[in-house]
Amino acid sequence: MPEPFKNLINAALVRACGNHLHRHWHDFDRRGFEARALAGLDALEMKARAMQIADALEASLPDDFDRAAGIIEAALAPPARSDELDFKTTDAGLAGWIGWPLGEFIARRGQAEPQRALRALRELTQRFTSEFAVRPFLVHHFALTLAHFVRWQHDPSPHVRRWVSEGSRPRLPWGLQIRSLIEDPSPTLPLLRSLQDDPSPYVRRSVANHLNDIAKDHPGVVADWLEQHLPGADAGRKALLRHASRTLVKRGDRRVLKAWGLGSRFRGEARLAASPGRVAVGDALTLVATLVSSARSPQALAVDYVVHHVKANGGSSPKVFKGWSLTLAPGETRRLEKSHSLRPITTRRYYPGVHRIELQVNGSVVAEAAFTLRA
Template sequence: MADALKEFYNAAVVAGIAQRVSAAHPAFPADHFRKHVMAVLPPLSLMQRARAIADALRQHLPQDYPAALEILLNSLAGDDHTGGIDGMGGFRHLPLLNFVGAYGLDHPGLSLNALREMTKHFSAEFDIRYFIERHYDLTMTTVRGWTDDPHWAVRRLCSEGLRPRLPWGLRLKRFIADPRPVLEVIESLRADAHDSVRRSVANNLNDIAKDNPDAVITTTRRWQAEDRDGTADAVRHGLRSLVKKGDRRALALLGFDHRAPVTALDFAIAKARYRVGDRLSFHIGLRHDGKKPAKLSVDYAIHWRNARGGLQAKVFKLAKPMLGPGETVTLEKTHSLKPITTRRYYAGEHKVEILVNGQSVAEGTFRLLL
């Protein structure tokens, strides 16, 4: 999968970048640029390739940064994929954003304005982080001013660019230590008209909850009490990691009672042994023994064998049934054991655990063979 991702930056994409830059600046040495880039790309990862293209742009564009930046902005004119955040297409713009993040720190005002325009084509969430680190006050003042920008992608950047633990992005340690500035920014975005902005707010909350759960519980409790339209999704998705951890406060906010009396009637893993590449299968029967209907959050945790021989749990969503007094439900699940880039498999005994409203109700084991 990693190899497939990095191959996005192939000869055709590099040629397309060269063509657009040449259209904005006829003196651009497109052939030299293409040869330079294609010579250095093969061993690099996806993000390394984007940065290598940015470095090549720096080498082949005018060395005056404002002049080079104007050329890159002009090269975006007429682009028909504005605001792309899904899929891979927008990644062709990432080298331009990397150019700003790498070479624009001595021109913060000019560069931030450029990121505002570029983020309409592909999110500037990775590169604005360097300005937060180097020019904190100016960047935060600028971001706060963008929260009512007419373009949804700019408003989304106000949240996504401030996520403390953005995947693939520079970790913002200051916000891990104190998330209050981030919470202040996303306050005005939580009920945004665009779902991509609201989804970013939820992901931001989920990031913050990993280090500051109390702050997220306090914030979402208040949001829920205010009952503003559009906030419910942000609260639900923002609390997802805390729910998986069985945080009783998060469960209660979403209507799940950890004290709900639930009995596991039957739990079985289909086979005792699986090989990497198989599909793990199991089923579980649940009965609600309470006197009132209960909303259940049912998850399953796979306790993976790690390199040290111990077990490390990863929690996955199974179902959210509503059961009346005495009602039962049977849930079935298959889970792929195919190789993935984010997990290394180790042979030995593994465990599957069923969690209902954060409480363990059943578990079983299987042996994984390499």
């Protein structure tokens, strides 16, 4: 059985943190820190572990925030020089998952000294990531934080440049939502424009995810972006923009589909079959789509499918799944097959009943099928 993800934050990591902090501040109460951080740690989930260690840091580091931040910075491992993500705490210093509670400490205690805190987070993000810890500064010190991001968009470290994009995402998963940027994403658009052609794929993928966040609330902004930045784009930018378009392609947004050459409605016949007709949670469903072209010219097609999951109240909730991208020749018949898993996941609960499935081509529903999920 795989090791639980939460065990990445463990007793050995706490002790290593205490050792490194004590090396750089001899008055650090290492035993007291460890006692607070380790109390009942094994019974806690991952976030709770990080928060408990942050509590122990607050109780153990100096009240003077500048001094506390300096101790943390001195205890860090050398900064990462490439896109490599395998950060680990070693004899050289702190890095990796201990960065979560360290960032939480800076986010809590640094609100009164935001400039000093942001400098500390810039150092930390080169050893882990400061994308979560910077969120409270965007809420409480927006102009100041954005001004620092404007300067750091050209930082030599790809981890800092990626942080500029990732830390300012409106809807960062697991992170505090930035309501002002959900309502108006325009302040970060110049940053994304600068970073979309970054030499690091790590940075560019963050820009794509940031644009996809914006697409959920302001589809027109991303449609405008595609119309402006897709023509003449090189392979790297095209890959970024395709990833940024994924939500709007699934939604069948006409402007976005047109930008990708997918704006025309499918010409031909379509069939969809789901088997077996009755399945249980944990099983897999086989979907077979058949497309028959009646066109006289090739058709560029984005083929997705929509599962209408039954809810507890008997209603349904649609979820779009990525299917296939293809070019269908004139008069061609194409058979497409995919296995759809019904294994339980943390973000979805399955309920028994008849689930409809729609086949969607270039944003329009062209065929339907159904299956019954058993209790």
